[in-house]
Amino acid sequence: MLHRRRLLAAAPLALLTACATRFYDENDATATPRLQLQNSTLHPGNGGLAVDAGALRPGDIILSAANGMTSLGIRMITFAPVSHASLYVGRAQIAEAVGEGIRRRGMTEFLAEETTAVAFRHPGVGPEHVERMNAFVAETVGQRYNLVGVMLQAPFSIERKLCELPLTPSLLRDFCLQGIGAMQLGLGRSDRFFCSQFVLEAYRRAGLPLTSADPRLLSPADLLHMREGDVPSVRSHQALQYVGHLKYQPAV
Numbered sequence: 001m002l003h004r005r006r007l008l009a010a011a012p013l014a015l016l017t018a019c020a021t022r023f024y025d026e027n028d029a030t031a032t033p034r035l036q037l038q039n040s041t042l043h044p045g046n047g048g049l050a051v052d053a054g055a056l057r058p059g060d061i062i063l064s065a066a067n068g069m070t071s072l073g074i075r076m077i078t079f080a081p082v083s084h085a086s087l088y089v090g091r092a093q094i095a096e097a098v099g100e101g102i103r104r105r106g107m108t109e110f111l112a113e114e115t116t117a118v119a120f121r122h123p124g125v126g127p128e129h130v131e132r133m134n135a136f137v138a139e140t141v142g143q144r145y146n147l148v149g150v151m152l153q154a155p156f157s158i159e160r161k162l163c164e165l166p167l168t169p170s171l172l173r174d175f176c177l178q179g180i181g182a183m184q185l186g187l188g189r190s191d192r193f194f195c196s197q198f199v200l201e202a203y204r205r206a207g208l209p210l211t212s213a214d215p216r217l218l219s220p221a222d223l224l225h226m227r228e229g230d231v232p233s234v235r236s237h238q239a240l241q242y243v244g245h246l247k248y249q250p251a252v
């Protein structure tokens with residue numbers, strides 16, 4: 001009875017957050033039912049860890065934010081503290097999809113432009129996956145950016161909130177998101193990439209997909225919610241482990 005009262009008390013808060021929720025700890029079938037809210041905080045305090053490029057491994061995912069209108073607009077639309085996703089490829093370099101196209105660049109240059117950068121890791125990445133990711137990066141460097149896909153993300157990011165109403169079961173949420181996405185993003189190209197699409201496609205090409213959802217549906221915020229202890233918007237195959245904060249400044 002006490003647990004039921006706690007759930008009922010938490011329900012109004014969940015409705016106000018307008019974010020994905022779940023009632024159970026999916027990693028523990030015997031866990032006491034509890035309402036878990038999607039978590040958009042990304043602060044190095046409270047157990048956070050400051051790291052440098054030496055702590056990274058090829059295949060790590062870096063989520064970041066910068067000062068500027070583009071980053072601010074993405075963060076406002078997705079209700080998340082990150083606006084960009086990139087892939088660490090080793091030798092202090094990242095690969096990313098930006099407006100100029102797919103490119104590699106050094107960590108020093110990258111971090112100089114970001115206010116916040118946080119690394120996450122898929123625990124199953126092995127040498128064979130890294131090799132395939134590097135082959136994908138080599139194949140795509142220089143290709144054009146998926147500008148149409150990014151433009152279609154804006155209305156989709158608003159309409160998808162209907163699927164993420166609190167207390168919506170995860171299977172229904174996933175089905176709804178992919179259905180709306182198929183209608184909204186059906187015109188988007190799958191042979192060009194924006195930032196999170198590029199990272200997700202690299203993992204798919206490596207034979208280690210993070211989700212079965214179309215990469216064109218997902219933003220950096222969705223990758224953030226795939227971390228351990230959070231509530232993913234779409235069903236993910238593996239929770240991402242927190243590696244540490246490469247940089248943190250309050251973004252504006």
